[in-house]
Amino acid sequence: MALVADVARYILDQRGEMSAMKLQKLMYYAQAWHLVWGEEPLFAEDFQAWANGPVLPTLYGLHRGQFKVGPELLPSGDPSRLSRSQREDIDKVLKFYGDKTAQWLSDLTHKEAPWAVTRGDLPIGTNCERVIPKSAIHEYYSSL
Secondary structure, three states, X not given: OEOHHHHHHXXXXXXXXXXXXXXXXXXXXXXXXXXXXXXXXXEOOOOEEEOOEEEOHHHHHHHOOOOEEOXXXXXXXXXXXXXXXXXXXXXXXXXXXXXXXXXXXXXXXHHOHHHHHHHOOOXXXXXXXXXXXXXXXXXXXXXX
C-alpha cells in the first residue's frame, strides 16, 4: 500500500503546482476509484468530511496556510513506491478530473453520498472531523 505522500507527490509531479484544495480532492478521487478498480485502498489514511469536502488531515497539516502547493511540499514522497496499476488508476483520475477547478471538485463531492451522509444534518460550513468510511466510498463509486 502506498503512503499519502507518495500519491500526492505523484499527482503534483504529473500536474504541477495546484491549489491545496484541488490536491485534496484529486487525492480523494484517486482513493475512491482505486477502491473500485483495484479493490483495495490506495493508502491507509482516512478522509474526514470537512466543510469544503473530503480532507486528509495529515496532508492538510503539510499545506496549512498555503494556497498553492507543488512537488517540493512532499520531499519524502516517492512515486516509485507506487505499483504500475496504482499509477494507471491515478492517471485515469487525473485525465478525467485533473482539468477541473478546485471549487468544481469540491461542489461535486458535496453532491455525492460519502461526504454528504457522513456530515449528516450539520449546517453548511460547520467544522466536522467525522471519518468518511472507505466502505461507503467503495459502495458509492462502485454503483456509478
